[in-house]
Amino acid sequence: EAGVAQSPRYKIIEKRQSVAFWCNPISGHATLYWYQQILGQGPKLLIQFQNNGVVDDSQLPKDRFSAERLKGVDSTLKIQPAKLEDSAVYLCASSPAGAYNEQFFGPGTRLTVL
Amino acid sequence: AQSVAQPEDQVNVAEGNPLTVKCTYSVSGNPYLFWYVQYPNRGLQFLLKYITGDNLVKGSYGFEAEFNKSQTSFHLKKPSALVSDSALYFCAVRDMLRDYKLSFGAGTTVTVRA
Numbered sequence: 400e401a402g403v404a405q406s407p408r409y410k411i412i413e414k415r416q417s418v419a420f421w422c423n424p425i426s427g428h429a430t431l432y433w434y435q436q437i438l439g440q441g442p443k444l445l446i447q448f449q450n451n452g453v454v455d456d457s458q459l460p461k462d463r464f465s466a467e468r469l470k471g472v473d474s475t476l477k478i479q480p481a482k483l484e485d486s487a488v489y490l491c492a493s494s495p496a497g498a499y500n501e502q503f504f505g506p507g508t509r510l511t512v513l
Numbered sequence: 514a515q516s517v518a519q520p521e522d523q524v525n526v527a528e529g530n531p532l533t534v535k536c537t538y539s540v541s542g543n544p545y546l547f548w549y550v551q552y553p554n555r556g557l558q559f560l561l562k563y564i565t566g567d568n569l570v571k572g573s574y575g576f577e578a579e580f581n582k583s584q585t586s587f588h589l590k591k592p593s594a595l596v597s598d599s600a601l602y603f604c605a606v607r608d609m610l611r612d613y614k615l616s617f618g619a620g621t622t623v624t625v626r627a
Contacts, residue, residue: 441603443617444615454613504558
């Protein structure tokens with residue numbers, strides 16, 4: 400089966416600019432996650448969707464980050480405006496419904512904010 | 514709040530020797546425990562999980578892990594390491610009683626020398 404797709408793979412922007420990332424989960428997976436992975440750290444959950452509803456966005460910096468999952472399939476994550484500390488790899492993952500299920504991760508988008 | 518500790522930033526072993534990557538966790542309720550591996554410029558790949566039942570869990574690529582409730586540990590093991598096992602390994606936990614969020618450790622870099 401096809402894996403989780405993400406684009407772009409790399410993005411370089413200047414601070415205060417905007418950027419958007421796209422994710423296409425594995426077909427049939429109800430749950431979609433966005434993680435931020437800063438160099439030297441484990442992934443940190445930003446937002447979790449169940450179908451097209453938000454389950455957890457407690458660690459999403461809502462003053463600058465936004466995410467949506469239209470029609471319960473694809474998702475976009477946006478940063479506006481970007482800060483230097485947003486430089487990280489942004490990982491998208493999906494899983495079938497059920498907290499005991501493992502998550503399948505995409506290759507990630509490496510964001511560099513100058 | 515749930516948390517995961519990986520006490521070793523790096524583990525170095527010779528090919529053919531046993532490999533152990535340590536993980537301890539803290540949760541309020543029952544844990545769901547996972548191990549993931551990350552190769553350079555790629556997303557995380559699922560290795561194995563403990564949900565319930567037998568404390569010894571077998572996973573992909575010859576890896577196994579032992580759940581120890583009294584020591585709150587979930588160490589990853591491989592009897593005979595390969596050079597291709599060199600990667601970054603993450604332990605993760607979900608507290609099913611309090612929080613469905615998956616919390617990751619900081620990761621352990623494994624280097625297997627030929």
